[in-house]
Amino acid sequence: MAIVVLSAPTTVHRWLWLISFLSFFMSQISLADELNLVGSSCGGTFNNTTDSNLYRSNLARLFSQKLYNEGGNSNYNNSSYGEDPEKVYGLYQCRGDVTNQTCQSCINSTIGDTLNYCNESKSAILWYDECVMRYSDRPFSFTFESRPALRRSNGISINASDLVTVKKALNQSFSKLIAELATSSELKFETVSENLSSSFTLYTLGQCIPDLSTEDCRACLNSAAQLVEYEKRSSRYLYPSCGAGFNLMNSSTDEPITPVQAPTSSGDGELNRRL
Ligand SMILES: *[C@@H]1O[C@H](CO)[C@@H](O)[C@H](O)[C@H]1NC(C)=O
Ligand SMILES: *[C@@H]1O[C@H](CO)[C@@H](O)[C@H](O)[C@H]1NC(C)=O
Ligand SMILES: *[C@@H]1O[C@H](CO)[C@@H](O)[C@H](O)[C@H]1NC(C)=O
Ligand SMILES: *[C@@H]1O[C@H](CO)[C@@H](O)[C@H](O)[C@H]1NC(C)=O
Ligand SMILES: *[C@@H]1O[C@H](CO)[C@@H](O)[C@H](O)[C@H]1NC(C)=O
Ligand SMILES: *[C@@H]1O[C@H](CO)[C@@H](O)[C@H](O)[C@H]1NC(C)=O
Ligand SMILES: *[C@@H]1O[C@H](CO)[C@@H](O)[C@H](O)[C@H]1NC(C)=O
Ligand SMILES: *[C@@H]1O[C@H](CO)[C@@H](O)[C@H](O)[C@H]1NC(C)=O
Ligand SMILES: *[C@@H]1O[C@H](CO)[C@@H](O)[C@H](O)[C@H]1NC(C)=O
Ligand SMILES: *[C@@H]1O[C@H](CO)[C@@H](O)[C@H](O)[C@H]1NC(C)=O
Numbered sequence: 720m721a722i723v724v725l726s727a728p729t730t731v732h733r734w735l736w737l738i739s740f741l742s743f744f745m746s747q748i749s750l751a752d753e754l755n756l757v758g759s760s761c762g763g764t765f766n767n768t769t770d771s772n773l774y775r776s777n778l779a780r781l782f783s784q785k786l787y788n789e790g791g792n793s794n795y796n797n798s799s800y801g802e803d804p805e806k807v808y809g810l811y812q813c814r815g816d817v818t819n820q821t822c823q824s825c826i827n828s829t830i831g832d833t834l835n836y837c838n839e840s841k842s843a844i845l846w847y848d849e850c851v852m853r854y855s856d857r858p859f860s861f862t863f864e865s866r867p868a869l870r871r872s873n874g875i876s877i878n879a880s881d882l883v884t885v886k887k888a889l890n891q892s893f894s895k896l897i898a899e900l901a902t903s904s905e906l907k908f909e910t911v912s913e914n915l916s917s918s919f920t921l922y923t924l925g926q927c928i929p930d931l932s933t934e935d936c937r938a939c940l941n942s943a944a945q946l947v948e949y950e951k952r953s954s955r956y957l958y959p960s961c962g963a964g965f966n967l968m969n970s971s972t973d974e975p976i977t978p979v980q981a982p983t984s985s986g987d988g989e990l991n992r993r994l
C-alpha cells in the first residue's frame with residue numbers, strides 16, 4: 720500500500736490518546752486492577768543502618784498522604800518524608816491527559832505495588848500507563864537519566880515496503896513534538912497526530928519530568944524517539960526522565976490497525992515485568 724505525503728500535523732484531542740491506550744491494553748488489564756503497571760525497576764537493598772520497617776512506613780505516608788493530596792491539584796510533584804537515614808524522597812508524574820482522580824489512584828497504588836515488587840529496596844521506579852512513580856533514599860537529580868529504561872511494543876505494523884515511510888513520518892512527528900515540548904506548558908506533555916494516508920493515522924506522544932531543563936528534555940526525547948520500534952503498530956520507550964511513543968491507528972475507525980499479535984517487550988536495566 721502506498722502511503723501519501725503527510726498532512727500538516729495537529730495536536731490531537733487528549734482523550735484520543737486515552738482511548739487508544741485503553742484499547743491498546745484492554746486485553747491485558749486484569750479485572751482486579753484499574754491501573755496498568757507497565758514495568759518496574761528496584762534499586763539498592765537495605766543495610767544495617769536503616770530501619771527498613773520505618774523506611775517503608777515513611778514511604779507509605781509519603782505516597783498515601785503528602786503526594787496523594789498533591790495529586791488532587793497537580794500532575795506532578797516531588798516531596799520527602801521522615802528523617803535520615805529513613806528519609807524517603809518521592810516523585811510522581813501523571814500523564815498530561817489523565818484526571819486528578821486517576822492521578823491520585825496511581826499515586827496510591829504505588830504503595831501496594833512497591834511492597835509486591837520492590838519490598839527489599841530503598842529505591843524504585845514504577846511505570847504505569849497513567850503515571851510514573853519514583854522513590855529513593857536520596858534526592859533526585861533532574862538531569863537526563865537514561866537508566867533504567869523500558870521498551871514496550873505491540874503488534875506488527877504494516878508491510879515492509881511502508882517501513883521507510885513510517886520511519887520518516889515518525890522522525891517528522893517526533894521532531895515536531897520535541898520542538899513543541901520545548902516551549903510548552905509546565906506539564907511538558909505533548910501529542911501530535913498525522914494522517915499518513917486514508918488508511919493510517921500516526922499518533923505520537925512525549926512527556927518529560929517538568930523539572931528537567933529544556934535541553935535535557937530534548938535530549939531525552941530525541942534518544943527515546945530513536946529507540947521505539949517503528950516496525951510495530953505501537954511502541955513506547957520510557958526513561959526515568961521522559962517517555963516517547965506512537966500508535967498507528969486506522970484513520971476511518973480510530974481503532975488500532977490489525978493484525979494484532981501478542982505484545983513483545985525488551986529493555987535494559989533490572990526490570991520486573993508483570994504483563
Ligand atoms: C550487618 O550486621 C551483621 C550482623 O550484625 C554483620 O555480620 C554484617 O557485617 C553487617 N553488615 C554491614 C554491611 O554492616
Ligand atoms: C486538577 O488538576 C489541575 C492541574 O492538573 C488543576 O488545575 C485543577 O484545579 C485540579 N482540579 C481539582 C478539582 O482540584
Ligand atoms: C509540590 O507541592 C507543594 C505543596 O503544595 C508546592 O509548594 C510545590 O511547589 C510543589 N512542587 C512542585 C514541583 O510542583
Ligand atoms: C523537589 O524538586 C526540587 C527541584 O525542582 C528540589 O529543589 C527539591 O529539593 C525537591 N524536593 C524534595 C523534597 O526532594
Ligand atoms: C546505609 O544506608 C544509609 C541510608 O541510605 C546510608 O546513609 C549509609 O551510608 C549506608 N551504610 C552503608 C554501610 O552502606
Ligand atoms: C489506596 O489503596 C488501597 C489499596 O492499596 C485502598 O485500600 C485504599 O482505599 C486506597 N485509598 C484511596 C484514597 O484511594
Ligand atoms: C515486605 O517485607 C516486610 C519485612 O520483611 C514483611 O513484613 C512484609 O510482609 C513484606 N511484604 C510483602 C508484600 O511481601
Ligand atoms: C500488505 O500487502 C498485502 C499485499 O500487497 C496486502 O494484501 C495487505 O492488505 C497489506 N497490509 C497492510 C496492513 O497494508
Ligand atoms: C530525524 O532524523 C535526523 C536525520 O537522520 C536525525 O538527526 C534526528 O535525530 C531524527 N530526529 C528524531 C526526533 O528522530
Ligand atoms: C485525518 O483524517 C481524518 C479522517 O479522514 C480527518 O477527520 C482529520 O481531520 C485528518 N487529520 C489531519 C491532521 O489532516
Ligand SMILES: *[C@@H]1O[C@H](CO)[C@@H](O)[C@H](O)[C@H]1NC(C)=O
Binds near residue numbers: 976
Ligand atoms: C480500517 O477499518 C475499516 C473499517 O473497519 C476496514 O475496512 C479497513 O480494512 C481498515 N484498514 C486498515 C488498514 O486496517
